Amino acid sequence: MKKIEAIIRPEKLDAVRSALEKVSYAGLMITEIEGHGKQKGVTQQWRGKRYRVELLSKIKVEIIAHDKDVEKIMAGIACAAKTGEIGDGKIFVYPVENAMRIRTGERGDDAL
Numbered sequence: 001m002k003k004i005e006a007i008i009r010p011e012k013l014d015a016v017r018s019a020l021e022k023v024s025y026a027g028l029m030i031t032e033i034e035g036h037g038k039q040k041g042v043t044q045q046w047r048g049k050r051y052r053v054e055l056l057s058k059i060k061v062e063i064i065a066h067d068k069d070v071e072k073i074m075a076g077i078a079c080a081a082k083t084g085e086i087g088d089g090k091i092f093v094y095p096v097e098n099a100m101r102i103r104t105g106e107r108g109d110d111a112l
Contacts, residue, residue, distance in 0.1 A: 004092070012080060023073060
């Protein structure tokens with residue numbers, strides 16, 4: 001099992017959810033987060049004054065998936081989230097040692 005964690009633009013959430021449904025993965029967790037990458041935020045102008053926004057709004061999508069499904073999930077997320085501009089986000093993959101479905105007590109891959 002793997003945990004896939006994708007940091008994406010908020011406006012791309014619906015597209016990413018649709019892409020995940022197309023690859024038969026509807027189970028996900030979504031968190032609103034703030035942060036920045038190499039660009040260290042953006043400079044904006046409001047009422048003639050320039051100011052710097054260092055922490056940008058992002059969405060973190062988390063999925064626990066079978067090993068065999070990781071590549072198609074990553075490809076679906078990347079395709080749906082890409083704009084070609086700085087700040088499109090990142091995808092991380094981590095190993096998951098075990099899982100348990102609380103309702104039934106199923107463990108491992110059966111819990112997914």
